[in-house]
Amino acid sequence: MFEAVIFDLDGTLLDTEAVAMRLGQDILRDLGLDPDPMIFHQLVGKDAEASDQILQIAYPALDITTFGARWRGGFEAALEQEMPLKPGAAALLDLLPLPKALCTSSHRESAHRKLALAGLAPHFPVVITRDDVAQAKPHAEPYLLTAARLGVDPARCLVFEDSEPGAEAAHAAGCTVVQVPDIIPATGRYAHHVADTLLDGARRAGLLA
Numbered sequence: 104m105f106e107a108v109i110f111d112l113d114g115t116l117l118d119t120e121a122v123a124m125r126l127g128q129d130i131l132r133d134l135g136l137d138p139d140p141m142i143f144h145q146l147v148g149k150d151a152e153a154s155d156q157i158l159q160i161a162y163p164a165l166d167i168t169t170f171g172a173r174w175r176g177g178f179e180a181a182l183e184q185e186m187p188l189k190p191g192a193a194a195l196l197d198l199l200p201l202p203k204a205l206c207t208s209s210h211r212e213s214a215h216r217k218l219a220l221a222g223l224a225p226h227f228p229v230v231i232t233r234d235d236v237a238q239a240k241p242h243a244e245p246y247l248l249t250a251a252r253l254g255v256d257p258a259r260c261l262v263f264e265d266s267e268p269g270a271e272a273a274h275a276a277g278c279t280v281v282q283v284p285d286i287i288p289a290t291g292r293y294a295h296h297v298a299d300t301l302l303d304g305a306r307r308a309g310l311l312a
Contacts, residue, residue: 107201107202107204108261110227114266115265115283117186117192119187119217120286122182126177139161142158142161144287148266148268150208150209150239151171182217186217189283189285190301191301196223204227204252205227205249206231206249218230229253231245231252241275242272245272246278256277261278261281265282266287270294271293283301
């Protein structure tokens, strides 16, 4: 049924969203601002530029350049200490015989660094990042480009995503979507299958017995 499998990175393969949220809110407190968890929930699945716009609107007095540098620098440093994988991520990647690709809203340098730290880089000969597209998720372009690089019709691609913007992007591209929610519960609006874990999602999609 499927000819390739495409994965999102943060929140899907890597358990990094909670780390980023905790760190971002701590930095806001250091800067004398009161963090609103619901504002940070809006950032899930968004690229850095979209996230900065949301934060700037929510906190007009925030020096977004200073905040962003501290947040992203602290996040990268935290991942040097520990790169947590989502449950079943390593096992699923080892089990799948189909061609695999990564489609992430992270910028190129950060994405490849995280893959290397997690030991997942050998699984992904095709990696599409924010730097490769004009339109970020939830636009379909990232997944359309990933499928094109794989040489596979999007309709023959199975996608694993955690966020609503990511699931929307994959759905708009014509892929079959397995959504495994991380921090934010899934509405299921853009998912063909909603699952608690990656392995459960693979079973629901018929990849595993």
